[in-house]
Amino acid sequence: MFIFLISSLLATLTLVQKGGIPAVKAFPSIYQGDLILTGNTIYGIEDERFDINGSIIVEDNATLALKNATIKFVQTDSYHHHMFFGKLMVGGTPRLQAINSTITSDSDYSGLSISFIGSSSLTAFNLNASNASIDIGELTTGTFSNCNIKSMYINNNYYYISVHNSKVERLCAASSSNVSISDSTLEEIRIETEMANFSVIGLRPRFFELWSFRLNCSVTLSAPWGRAANVTFVNTQIGSFDFFGYNSNVTAVNSAIEDLNISEPAAFGPHATAHIVDCSISRLHASRSSCIWLTNSTFDTYDIQHSAKIHVCWYLDVYVADLESNDVNLANVTAKYLNGTMFNSKLTDTAGCARFTLMEKMINRTGNYPIGNYTVTAKYETHEEEQSVNMTGNQEIILQLPFIIPEFPSLIILPLFMIATLLTVIVIKRKHSA
Helix, strand or coil: CHHHHHHHHHHHHHHHHHHHCCCCCCCCCCEECCEEECCCCEEEEECCEEEEECCEEECCCCEEEEECCEEEECCCCCCCCEEEECCCCCCCCCEEEEEEEEEEECCCCCCEEEEECCCCEEEEEEEEEEEEEEEECCCCEEEEECCEEEEEEECCCCCEEEEECCEEEEEEECCCCEEEEECCEECCEEEEEECEEEEEECCCCCEEEEEEHHHHCCCEECCCCCEECEEEEEEEEECCEEEEEECCEEEEECCEEEEEEEECCCCCCCCCEEEEECCEEEEEEECCCCEEEEECCEEEEEEECCCCEEEEEEEEEEEEECCCCCECCCCEEEEECCCCCEEEEEECCCCCEEEEEEEEEEEECCEEEECCEEEEEEEECCEEEEEEEECCCCEEEEEECCCCCCCCCHHHHHHHHHHHHHHHHHHHHHHHHC
16 A cells, blocks of 8 residues: 555656646757748847758848857758848848857858848858858948958948958959958959949059058049949958959059959940050950950960950060160161051160060950061161061060261261351451451
8 A cells, every 4th residue: 555655646746747847849950941030030049059951031120149159051052052131122121140150051162152132231250151152232231350251242332341350262342332451361352343444553462551442543433323342451461353344444554463354234335445564464354345455464364255355465675786786876666567567666765775565466265366577677867777576475686787876976967067157157256346
């Protein structure tokens, strides 16, 4: 009987305990499907890891708040899932607030897309998104501090996007976006313009204490609807520069550029041109009827589409001397094409030199078309000498004229005679006056 009573009491206590504690439903280890936040929802993830096999979409005035958290997307292909803040043509301010957090995928090589459109907002401090591409729309407000980002594409016309003490593998500033970068490291920056003219002079990868694209590159808009990004660096290390001139004119001198892309909106329209002098460029792209002129510049690869052209030019330095190697100044030097048509004519300077910029070849999408040999002629009075040259690079030639410069060149004999005659007349008149 005693054993029966004790057993009944224990059973009763067990039933009471089960009824008094609510059942806890275990969440799956991986969230399946899209996580959609709407209204005024605040969804917080703190001090934990959140795995999701789907996308995260934040709309209206909802907020995704991360603190000491990791979001890991499970995906089989790059950009299969994404994070999206905002909705087209709809009000509200969806937000991302990330502090000491990581956004990644199940593979370092599996890229992620994080997009902000409309009046969305982001604030990131110590965010690691080293395999994520972040796209920022024109009405988005955003600040990044102590972050590690794979790439950022900024097309923001209304607000400053601030990047401080961060590392970005690739940053693209498009349209009329405003981007302020300080105390950071950028492996590559791409600046896009539309219907603008700008000059890049002496620009090479290095540490910049202060640099402004619009000021340092003398940017002017060629039409009221022209656009150019306003990018500034403060105490920032830049690894390489890319420029995209969309219906723009570009001049680059003594610079190192990773990628130069010249394009036009349509086959019929103003020609986009680029004049590149004394530069090194890794990749060249030209499309539509755009044109790139290269002078004493090198490139590794190129891509030409439609009727675009690349003209490759080099320097020809001509030195004119007499038989005793004396400099012959004011000699007339001409450069003619293979068919005899004159390209240009110059007079030698006091050192007997004249410099020409001559084209080696034209490149279009069908192939390379060399110009061929030039005939260079130097003429001084009745003396003349010529030489043929092929401009496959910078060239220097010496044209030695078959004469010796007299101690008093004939050009100054007449003026000296006139001066002597004038002095004689003055002396005679003074004697008669006396």
